[in-house]
Amino acid sequence: MSSPNFIDYVKFCSRSGHGGAGCLHFHREKFVQKGGPDGGNGGRGGHVILRGDSQHWTLLHLKYRKHVIASNGNPGEEQDRTGADGKDEIIQVPLGTVARDAETGHIRCEITEDGQEFILTPGGRGGKGNAYFATPTHQAPQYAQPGEAGVEEWVILELKLLADVGLVGFPNAGKSTLLSVVSAAKPKIADYPFTTLTPNLGVVPYRDDRSFVMADIPGIIEGAAEGRGLGIRFLRHIERNSLLLFLVPADARDIKTEYDILLNELRKYNPELLDKKRLLAISKSDMLDEELKTEIRRELPTDLPTLFISSITQQGITELKDLIWRHLH
Known part of the structure; x- marks a missing residue:
């Protein structure tokens, strides 16, 4: 998933x-002076439909598509022939896509399965022909219904990545390095803050050909819930993760304080995120000796599973995978 092509927010007119x-x-027929009504019904207008597609990873293909327009239904015809329905407009979206009403913000649907469909904007109903209105007491109706008008609305699509584990940490905490070590993902890695500007996904292989998906999102800073740094733009990608892995570097001034700040930002964004399972990994631990590790452990919450890891030396990586797998299953 390359950074320039990762689009997780689009707005369009449906x-x-x-x-x-x-x-x-x-x-009308030869020798038939007064034939009965035989006007057919009109066809319905085309729907705008969302369909889940596991082969799509971003909303890039919709970035420059500002209008999605379905076809009109055809009018009814004589001899009770119903007009053809308008062609539906099907939008393929990645799994984890949420559709919202652009004016109210109301969630219309969430696409989480491959092939799942949702009628985003229903087409207008076809009008009834005069044959529909014929009764024994009213055998020659002189009217037919017009077709129902279609609907025009502005819609927002947001992508929330579907991953088992979400990495949460400050910029330069080692999230991208960890992802590159445990999976085949190749995120950009550099020694400056906000190297990661878009989320990255990696499939982490585990024992006996098993695996789980890990997501690396851009670093959070204090005040992110109020819009500082990259703000809350990417925090929604954590909402679907089963497990949150907090990463705090060993050279942080105060590891517990940094963890509390991260937790508080998630609380301010969405308190329900605190109901998810949490693990804490102290990254860059190759610079710590056993005495320093013991001192750090005393300051950390006792109810939070904690591991010391180093992506460079592979210290604690296997144990981290085991711990993640146990909490996922």
């Missing part, structure tokens, strides 16, 4: 098709 008008017609 317009469904108008329904076709019903037909007003009476049967």
